[in-house]
Amino acid sequence: MTITVKFFASLREQVGTSELQLPVTQPLTVSQVWTQACGNSSLPAHLLTAVNLEYVSCDTVVKAGDEIAFFPPVTGG
Amino acid sequence: MKLRSFRRSLGVNMSIEVTTKPFNPWGRLQAHETSLNTHFGKTGAVATFVGTMRDSNEGDLVQTMWLEHYPGMTEKYLEKISQTAFQRWNILDTLIIHRVGEMHPNDTIVLVAAWAGHRGPAFEACRYLIEELKHHAPFWKRETLVEGSRWVETNTPG
Numbered sequence: 001m002t003i004t005v006k007f008f009a010s011l012r013e014q015v016g017t018s019e020l021q022l023p024v025t026q027p028l029t030v031s032q033v034w035t036q037a038c039g040n041s042s043l044p045a046h047l048l049t050a051v052n053l054e055y056v057s058c059d060t061v062v063k064a065g066d067e068i069a070f071f072p073p074v075t076g077g
Numbered sequence: 078m079k080l081r082s083f084r085r086s087l088g089v090n091m092s093i094e095v096t097t098k099p100f101n102p103w104g105r106l107q108a109h110e111t112s113l114n115t116h117f118g119k120t121g122a123v124a125t126f127v128g129t130m131r132d133s134n135e136g137d138l139v140q141t142m143w144l145e146h147y148p149g150m151t152e153k154y155l156e157k158i159s160q161t162a163f164q165r166w167n168i169l170d171t172l173i174i175h176r177v178g179e180m181h182p183n184d185t186i187v188l189v190a191a192w193a194g195h196r197g198p199a200f201e202a203c204r205y206l207i208e209e210l211k212h213h214a215p216f217w218k219r220e221t222l223v224e225g226s227r228w229v230e231t232n233t234p235g
Contacts (some may be wrong), residue, residue: 006147008145008147008215008217009145009217009219009228010217010228048215050147050150050215053147053149053150053153054150054153055213069147069150071147071215071217072217072228072230073230073231074211074212074213074214074215074216074217074232075216075217075218075228075229075230075231075232076144076146076175076186076187076210076211076214076215076216076217076218076232077128077175077186077187077207077210077211077214077216077232
């Protein structure tokens with residue numbers, strides 16, 4: 001069972017990939033997903049987080065099959 | 078990547094499009110007006126916002142701009158704010174078109190419009206939609222300068 005982790009914009013370039021699959025054996029918070037996906041670093045405070053296309057806070061618990069996204073502040077319009 | 082999205086649900090007349098293609102905002106407004114025959118005689122006001130690419134930023138010449146988005150989430154967020162606008166104000170119709178991909182100076186980046194019986198709700202809904210879009214919709218700008226390129230880190234305050 002895996003979750004999909006996505007990165008966008010400048011963060012995608014820093015991480016070096018746009019998407020990865022992460023195996024999950026127990027419930028994880030969004031912060032813990034970041035730590036597992038990004039080499040045990042802690043989640044930078046300025047990053048925005050989404051689960052299944054909706055904004056969430058970093059303590060939201062995710063499950064297998066979910067899509068988690070990390071991205072920098074937005075600059076559209 | 079889903080390049081184009083256009084959705085209209087019963088009861089809430091909102092239209093949303095995210096497109097890689099250049100578009101003429103005035104032509105699209107006219108076409109949308111023509112499609113609004115169900116509101117004939119009821120529309121007393123339409124407020125519009127058109128955002129255009131400038132050729133400079135923070136003192137540097139900008140040659141091209143790349144706009145990235147989060148396919149799926151971006152469209153969902155634009156739908157959400159459109160629905161909220163219908164809940165908050167007495168409006169008849171909304172239209173949001175946003176460009177993604179490579180753009181050049183003077184290209185239209187975004188068109189937002191709100192139709193209503195009166196100017197108050199039309200202005201307020203239009204302002205709400207563009208501000209929510211700019212502050213929360215997942216789009217990111219990358220500028221190509223004369224030398225090198227950079228991600229835009231923050232939007233201008235207003």
